[in-house]
Amino acid sequence: MTGPCQNFQLPAGVRDLLPGEAGARRQLEQKLMDFFQSWGYREVLTPTFEFIDTFKAGSRAEAEDSLYKFIDRYGRVLALRPEMTAPIARLAATRLGHEELPLRLCYSASVFRYEEPRANRLREFNQTGVELIGARGVAADAEIIALAVESLLEAGLKDFRLGLGQVAVTMGVLHDLELPEAKVARIKAALASKDLVALERLSEDYSLNERQRSSLQLLAGLHGGSEALDEARSYFGDTEAAAFLDELGAVWQALQAYGLEKWLFIDLSILRDFDYYTGIVFEGYVPGLGVPVCGGGRYDDLLAQFGRPCPATGFALGLERLLTALGEKFSCAGKQGYLIAGDELEILLNRARQLRRQGTRVILGQPGENQQQAEARAAAQGLTLLWLESGETICRTVC
């Protein structure tokens, strides 16, 4: 606490990106956005802040605590966007309301959450993702999951897995418990945070019967490939949950046919954070990175809140986490170029323009430096020195 600037420290949860880091991030972002475009997803961008109502649609009440909120001159509450799905749903229902469905949209934007900065979690971070709006069924779910896998491959990740869950199965099982809402909420919280100790205790406290208990255990513990799915399907017989499992099975088969099976597994305990997911959900995991690198799923109820009821699915990649997972694989490319120096500025400027027009990187030398000094500077920066004197040109390759 020394003076107004506090030694120019940054607040918790935000950070600077230095030349190499910013370059790597831009390069990765561009690669992903180009890839999304090649699948027919068109880029959109919504404002950094807007009325809080947009962000409240579909998310839990507690989520409001993590919004950065402020008030405009008319006393209306605004907030910085905490994610991109709700604003894009708003866009799809309003300004893009006349466009035919399905809409394929993609984005890359900073989002803001006022949360405790913990493991790999920032208060300002980037989400790069896609939304497929107005399409339901196996084809749409399979497209989004395939795109997620291929995006991670495109980014350069080799070792990763995508876990698939189906929220509707969990909802069905919870519904069949026939418990009051508050109790269901506690069981759901235990399932979502995979607190198996609490789950067992709640089962006891609420005197659930054997069948109900084993259903919950199956939800919490089912993990594997198509065999796990078969196991669950035979267990749920012909209940409502079985139909949702069949849907997941069909998506699995489609992805298998597409050759992506080895990147995938089924885990019914994957429920994601938001309450707005209604169907198949998924998360991407990288060994050694303690948090998911991407996540998404089906959210069929959100668009109705903006007045255009229609199904939708999508996912977002965490660019910072992806960069951490990729490690040192990216570097600021394009180190070649010229250092142009000499005694007459006019000559330097004109020659530099000529070279830049050819697509070469040119850096102007320091005025007053002699040829030796310029040579040393060029060598230090890995550049080729172009020393220009009035009338004659001496070009020397330093590196």
Place this chain on the structure above:
Amino acid sequence: MTMALPKGKLGQESLQLLKRAGLPVEGVATEARQLVFTFAEEQGRYLICRPTDVPTYVEHGAADLGIVGKDTLVEAGAEVFELVDLGFGLCRFVVAAPRKRWQQAGQSFAALMAGSRRVATKFPRVARGYFQQQGMSIEIIKLHGNIELAPQVGLADLIVDIVSTGRTLKENDLVEVAAIFQATARLIANRVSYRLDYQRLAAVAEALRRAVGPEEGKSC
């Protein structure tokens, strides 16, 4: 597979349980200078950490599994999977007050709270959560140890602390006025490791669950 183990009494009991579960523990000591023990054959590794650091190692994925008291886990607020109640290390979170104040309040919790402004604790998150749930507003004073001292010198009116036998409270003329919750040691897992390496980690969890036995696992 990397497992974070706590130093101290909890660590010793953890080792006994791991042994009972058939996991390699030969030569592992929680109080030695050595902090990493590797079992190449079983592809396993133990990290010896301060108890309060175990959730951090697991949350970041530096360890896949960890053993930690529920008290520490709740206070850390870490996002980890909680797999098994290991039964040992039983202790209770309580609100305690000096005997005199408790008597002045006619042994009524409401009356006591009405006259209390500050609570000293090593567990601010637990204390804040509890008083919020009770609808009471109170100032939390975070201390790092010897919490019993705070009411004696007027730093706080009450304390929130963990007790196992209750002897420390008695020796300092404090009485338990409300129970918050009971805590035992837990097996926790990193949420990515548990999904990527499910077969192995689930097998370890199952082995520990069986080693705990049915009667011990129902402590709270």
